[in-house]
Amino acid sequence: xxxxxxSPQSLHVQEGDSTNFTCSFPSSNFYALHWYxxxxxxxxxxxxxxxxxxxxxxxxxxxxxxxxxxxxSYLYIKGSQPExxxxxxxxxxxxxxxKVTFGTxxxxxxxx
Amino acid sequence: DxxxxxxxxxxxxxxxxxxxxxxxxxxxxxxLFWYRQTMMRGLELLIYFNNNVPIDDxxxxxxxxxxxxxxxxxxxxxxxxxxxxxxxxxxCASSDTGELFFGEGSRLTxx
Numbered sequence: 001x002x003x004x005x006x007s008p009q010s011l012h013v014q015e016g017d018s019t020n021f022t023c024s025f026p027s028s029n030f031y032a033l034h035w036y037x038x039x040x041x042x043x044x045x046x047x048x049x050x051x052x053x054x055x056x057x058x059x060x061x062x063x064x065x066x067x068x069x070x071x072x073s074y075l076y077i078k079g080s081q082p083e084x085x086x087x088x089x090x091x092x093x094x095x096x097x098x099k100v101t102f103g104t105x106x107x108x109x110x111x112x
Numbered sequence: 113d114x115x116x117x118x119x120x121x122x123x124x125x126x127x128x129x130x131x132x133x134x135x136x137x138x139x140x141x142x143x144l145f146w147y148r149q150t151m152m153r154g155l156e157l158l159i160y161f162n163n164n165v166p167i168d169d170x171x172x173x174x175x176x177x178x179x180x181x182x183x184x185x186x187x188x189x190x191x192x193x194x195x196x197x198x199x200x201x202x203x204c205a206s207s208d209t210g211e212l213f214f215g216e217g218s219r220l221t222x223x
Contacts, residue, residue, distance in 0.1 A: 043216055100145070100212060102147075
């Protein structure tokens with residue numbers, strides 16, 4: 001079982017602030033790293049799936065980087081908006097690539 | 113396009129009863145996952161299938177839990193007998209290229 005750690009557990013930011021979260025995972029037997037956005041009362045939705053060391057992906061104001069050698073990924077949100085309020089989940093997969101194990105997430109609250 | 117479809121959305125049952133949760137994955141997806149969401153442990157992977165074959169069921173908590181995937185368009189997660197500690201939201205997800213697509217979840221309450 002992959003030991004996935006996300007930090008911080010929660011944070012509050014003002015609208016317009018930029019923020020970032022960290023996901024750390026064991027670097028051995030790594031296959032891919034997923035980021036998901038989970039709004040209250042909804043289902044998780046994929047943001048990014050990254051596989052290569054040094055990968056950087058961007059979707060609008062949200063971007064992510066991956067370091068597979070040291071076992072971490074960062075998620076950045078530029079100019080946070082209230083609609084960004086959600087829990088952001090990191091999920092590495094290993095071995096047979098489909099075993100996707102979720103961290104406990106970072107809960108973001110953007111204050112208008 | 114239809115996403116992952118789960119049923120029932122809500123289930124309230126009494127301890128000792130059998131519970132069956134159902135999932136229809138997105139057509140063409142070859143992998144299916146069952147997760148359980150609890151306050152204490154977040155999203156736990158219970159079991160996943162690839163091409164209808166169970167690949168890893170190490171997350172299934174105990175023998176009371178079983179899962180099947182008789183064909184590419186249907187899977188069940190069964191709990192027999194159910195216990196109050198099984199109360200949780202159970203999510204099904206499917207995938208073809210790696211990204212998971214989740215259903216809306218089945219909220220189970222065992223009294």
